[in-house]
Amino acid sequence: MADINILAAPPAQAERAAPAERGEDAPLVDLIELFFFAYRDFVGDPDEILAPIGFGRAHHRVIHFVNRHPGMRVTDLLDILRITKQSLGRVLRELVDEGFVESRAGASDRRQRLLFPTPKGETLARQFTEIQGRRISRALDACGPNGREGAYRFLLAMINPDDRAAVERLIQRADKARRA
C-alpha cells in the first residue's frame, strides 16, 4: 500500500486546492521543504552557465560578490562566504588566472588586496543576476502587490539575528553605489 511512486501524477480526477487559498494554513514543515526545493533550483541556474567554462558554485559565489561589491577586501569575502582563507584562495587564484577577477593593493592600506571584476567577470556576473533575477521576479508575480516587501522581510528574518544588520548594510551600500 505504501509502495507506490510518491512523485507520480495522481489519477486524473484528483483535484488540488483552489489557487486562491493555497498555502494559507500550510504547516511549517511544508515551508522547510519548499525552501529546500527553491534553493536547489535557484543555484541550478548558475550551475548551467558555469558547467561549460569548467567552473563551479564556489566560483559563482565569488564572482557574484566581487561584482556586486567591487573593491571589497579578501577578508570581507571570507566573512560573507564563511569559508577558510585556503578554500577561497584556490578559487580566487583560478579566477584571477583566467581573467575574471583582478586584485589590486589598497590605496590607504597596502596590505589589503581589493577585488574587482574584469569586464569578462562583469559579463559573467550579469548573466547570473539576470537569470536568478528572472526567477525571483517570476516568483514575486505569484505573490500579489506586496510580494516584494514580504519576500524581503521573510528572507531577512531567516538570517541569524546577529548578522542581519551587517547584511542589510552590505546590500544598501551596494545599492547606493550602483545608483551613483
Place this chain on the structure above:
Amino acid sequence: MADINILAAPPAQAERAAPAERGEDAPLVDLIELFFFAYRDFVGDPDEILAPIGFGRAHHRVIHFVNRHPGMRVTDLLDILRITKQSLGRVLRELVDEGFVESRAGASDRRQRLLFPTPKGETLARQFTEIQGRRISRALDACGPNGREGAYRFLLAMINPDDRAAVERLIQRADKARRA
C-alpha cells in the same frame, strides 16, 4: 577610498530606513543575496546538531525526507535529492548501519526497498524540523498577517515550473498522512 571594511558597523549617526517600508522597492539583486544568506543560516541549524554525531548535510537531507515521507522508495529519494544512486548509497548505508533508517522490501513489488525512520531516526528528524521550523516561524512573524501564504507562494514559484506540481503533491500527501 574603497578600501574600508564593508561589513563594519557605520558611524553612529547613520540611520536606516524605517522598518515599515523596508524592502518595498528593493532591487531583485538584493533578494538574490538575501536568499543566499537565508539559506546559509537555514542549513546551519542542522549542521550544528549533526557535527557531534559525525554526520553531515547529506545525512540531514536523507533523514528529513525519509521521516517526512515514510515508506518512500529509494528511487523517490533519488528524484528528490537529484544525486546519483552511488552518492545516496554511501550515505544511506551509514544511516542504516547506525540505526537511523530501516529499509524493507516492498509488499506489492519486492524489488523495491521502502525506507522508514527508526525511533532513533524520528527523534533526530524531529530536532531538525523543530529548529528549522522555529526559524521559519520567526521569519513569518516579521511578515504580517498573510505572511504564511505569501511565503508559500513565493517559495513554490521559485521552483522550476516543471517540478512544482510534483513538489506540491509530495507535500500535500505527507500532510494528509500526518493528519490521519
Place this chain on the structure above:
DNA sequence: CGAAAAAAGTCAACATGGCTGACATAAACA
C-alpha cells in the same frame, strides 16, 4: 624606533559529498 598585530598568501594533508563507468542480483513483466 622596534615589537606586535593585521592582511594576505602558500604548502601539505585530509574529509565530505558529488560524479562516471561497469557490473551483479533479484523480481517483475511481456
Place this chain on the structure above:
DNA sequence: TGTTTATGTCAGCCATGTTGACTTTTTTCG
C-alpha cells in the same frame, strides 16, 4: 523465456570544504 526495472556495489576521480604551520608585507602602537 528474455527483457526491463529497482537496487546495490566496486573503483576511481573531482570539487570544495577543513586544520595546521609558516612566510611576507605593512601597519600600528608603546
